[in-house]
Amino acid sequence: xxxxxxxxxxxGLGTMGTGIAEVLARSGREVIGIDIDDxxxxxxxxxxxxxxARAVRRERITEEERRNVLARFRTFSDLQAxxxxxxxxxxxxxxxxxxxxxxRELDAVVSPTAILATGTNALSVTRLAAESRHPERVLGLHxxxxxxxxxxxxxxxxxxxxxxxxxxxxELARQLGKEPVAVGDRPGFVADGLxxxxxxxxxxxxxxxxxxxxxxxxxxxxxxxxxxxxLALLDLIGIDTARTVLEAMYRASHDRLHxxxxxxxxxxxxxxxxxxxxxxxxxxxxxxxxNVVPDALTPAQDAGAGAGRTVRxxxxxxxxxxxxxxxEVFAKAGYDVVLAARSQEKADTAKGRIAKxxxxxxxxGRLTAGARDETLARIxxxxxxxxxxxxxxxxxxxxxxxxxxxxxxxxLDKVCRPGAVLATTTSSLPVVAIARATARPExxxxxHxxxxxxxxxxxxxxxxxxxxxxxxxxxxEVCVKVRKHxxxxxxxxxxxxxxxxxxYLNNAIKMVEEHYATLDxxxxxxxxxGGYPMGPFELLDVxxxxxxxxxxxxxHSEFRDPGLAPAPLLEHLVAAGCLxxxxxxxxRxxxxx
Numbered sequence: 326x327x328x329x330x331x332x333x334x335x336x337g338l339g340t341m342g343t344g345i346a347e348v349l350a351r352s353g354r355e356v357i358g359i360d361i362d363d364x365x366x367x368x369x370x371x372x373x374x375x376x377x378a379r380a381v382r383r384e385r386i387t388e389e390e391r392r393n394v395l396a397r398f399r400t401f402s403d404l405q406a407x408x409x410x411x412x413x414x415x416x417x418x419x420x421x422x423x424x425x426x427x428x429r430e431l432d433a434v435v436s437p438t439a440i441l442a443t444g445t446n447a448l449s450v451t452r453l454a455a456e457s458r459h460p461e462r463v464l465g466l467h468x469x470x471x472x473x474x475x476x477x478x479x480x481x482x483x484x485x486x487x488x489x490x491x492x493x494x495x496e497l498a499r500q501l502g503k504e505p506v507a508v509g510d511r512p513g514f515v516a517d518g519l520x521x522x523x524x525x526x527x528x529x530x531x532x533x534x535x536x537x538x539x540x541x542x543x544x545x546x547x548x549x550x551x552x553x554x555x556l557a558l559l560d561l562i563g564i565d566t567a568r569t570v571l572e573a574m575y576r577a578s579h580d581r582l583h584x585x586x587x588x589x590x591x592x593x594x595x596x597x598x599x600x601x602x603x604x605x606x607x608x609x610x611x612x613x614x615x616n617v618v619p620d621a622l623t624p625a626q627d628a629g630a631g632a633g634r635t636v637r638x639x640x641x642x643x644x645x646x647x648x649x650x651x652x653e654v655f656a657k658a659g660y661d662v663v664l665a666a667r668s669q670e671k672a673d674t675a676k677g678r679i680a681k682x683x684x685x686x687x688x689x690g691r692l693t694a695g696a697r698d699e700t701l702a703r704i705x706x707x708x709x710x711x712x713x714x715x716x717x718x719x720x721x722x723x724x725x726x727x728x729x730x731x732x733x734x735x736x737l738d739k740v741c742r743p744g745a746v747l748a749t750t751t752s753s754l755p756v757v758a759i760a761r762a763t764a765r766p767e768x769x770x771x772x773h774x775x776x777x778x779x780x781x782x783x784x785x786x787x788x789x790x791x792x793x794x795x796x797x798x799x800x801x802e803v804c805v806k807v808r809k810h811x812x813x814x815x816x817x818x819x820x821x822x823x824x825x826x827x828x829y830l831n832n833a834i835k836m837v838e839e840h841y842a843t844l845d846x847x848x849x850x851x852x853x854x855g856g857y858p859m860g861p862f863e864l865l866d867v868x869x870x871x872x873x874x875x876x877x878x879x880x881h882s883e884f885r886d887p888g889l890a891p892a893p894l895l896e897h898l899v900a901a902g903c904l905x906x907x908x909x910x911x912x913r914x915x916x917x918x
Contacts, residue, residue: 330497334359334410336427338369341444342416344472347373350398352501357410358400366400373398404430414466416444419569425456432458440490442466446517447570450510451483461487466494467514469854477853478503483510504853506846512573515842516854521570523829527555528586536821538606539624540812547783547810548775548822550858556606560599564592582828582888633799634746640713642733643722644671649678650778651722656703658807663716669708676706713740720772722750731762738763746796748772752823753879756816757789767793770800773820784809789816818883827876833861834892844912862912866905874899
């Protein structure tokens with residue numbers, strides 16, 4: 326199978342097939358586009374004409390190069406046109422029946438040495454290969470949408486695939502400027518295998534009315550740095566497509582996290598499949614449009630607004646990175662801040678950390694020297710919580726230990742004046758259990774900042790069944806004043822971000838445990854194919870494996886889903902003291918500083 330792959334057929338000229346054809350034609354390959362729908366073929370040609378015209382205007386290619394690219398792309402309506410192709414890539418609808426029919430017909434058309442690739446992201450490559458007379462030449466070649474832009478290509482081998490075929494398409498992917506990742510045959514492969522479980526949980530979270538679609542999407546964009554929120558992404562992918570992928574994953578894994586959320590079936594049955602129909606989780610200006618328009622579920626501008634309490638001064642309890650970051654946020658916004666720690670020395674050290682942070686901002690031109698001095702002047706360092714006597718809002722940012730937090734709130738209950746709002750920054754503990762340590766649980770609310778607090782825009786506002794409306798309103802108002810984006814969520818494990826993020830991280834660890842893919846391939850797949858700023862193992866090592874394990878345990882304990890049980894490999898690494906970057910070793914090893 327040592328063949329050049331200079332003539333390639335693409336069967337199915339929808340969005341993905343057209344994108345793949347463009348990538349191939351621009352690389353100098355002769356491309357045979359095949360689609361039984363003449364309109365789809367014409368649209369594919371028009372799309373290539375438009376994209377190459379844009380490239381000329383932007384001076385990325387010359388007019389002559391454009392003409393050559395267009396000349397290399399020919400369209401046909403019959404599979405017989407693939408007779409001379411050295412590689413055929415099918416991108417037809419995601420059903421076994423249609424794909425198997427294509428493979429059976431190709432067997433009678435192409436050379437015995439031609440490679441047949443399926444673009445499936447959900448179906449079994451092995452099952453498709455078994456339909457071919459030459460199963461050794463069948464493999465998966467999974468591009469990501471939009472194909473001209475996305476760097477990742479998953480090269481999928483079945484137990485029947487010949488290594489030379491894999492080597493040939495892997496080299497092709499590199500020549501196309503892509504990053505090939507070798508994976509085995511299982512539904513979803515790496516990127517979609519991790520991505521769709523996360524999307525499914527987000528759909529279930531929305532269906533349970535735990536949080537609004539806007540808050541779920543904003544939380545994952547602002548809290549995790551993702552380019553799109555999960556519900557908007559489901560609309561882009563197609564809700565029917567997502568459901569098909571999840572059904573295939575569930576049949577293989579029997580993991581409840583992969584069982585499609587009922588809302589996906591309901592929307593699909595109603596024909597509300599996302600952007601392509603003009604309506605899915607959101608409503609769009611027209612079918613195919615990316616522009617979201619208001620609908621009956623769109624929150625009003627003043628939604629959630631209410632009469633809050635006046636906040637002029639803020640107390641921040643704690644001396645760690647998070648406490649100093651939160652104190653800096655409030656002081657920058659003009660609030661008088663008391664930063665209290667277990668000793669005056671620790672409080673002074675925390676204030677010194679803020680001074681260094683502000684100085685870096687001055688050096689980078691983000692802050693004036695005058696603003697730095699004014700901000701520092703608003704912060705009073707204290708070695709006792711007694712200094713919280715007159716604050717309007719007390720924010721706790723101490724160790725993530727329920728007993729420690731309960732003891733601190735019992736003290737705040739005695740020290741803080743009546744009417745003061747008491748907020749916890751817990752990321753995983755039940756807020757109501759902390760509130761019950763006081764005689765005024767109606768004044769207690771969750772205010773989960775993200776690290777680093779000065780930079781991260783998200784705050785999860787967590788109200789318990791006892792939190793007063795005006796307390797909730799107060800915290801939302803304060804978030805806006807300190808230039809943060811508040812999202813509302815109920816008092817359950819993980820809130821929005823961690824409840825969606827950590828099962829995804831846990832599933833990535835399970836992939837490694839099962840020897841399905843390497844750390845590097847999984848990280849590359851999620852960065853290049855999912856748009857994640859960090860791969861799951863990079864992120865786990867940054868967060869800390871002990872912290873990650875603790876959150877996984879809380880999620881598993883609350884939801885009792887077997888799929889949420891912490892991966893044994895994570896437990897073993899924590900037991901061995903390999904906690905990530907902070908110890909110099911986690912999933913990877915790091916140079917000691």
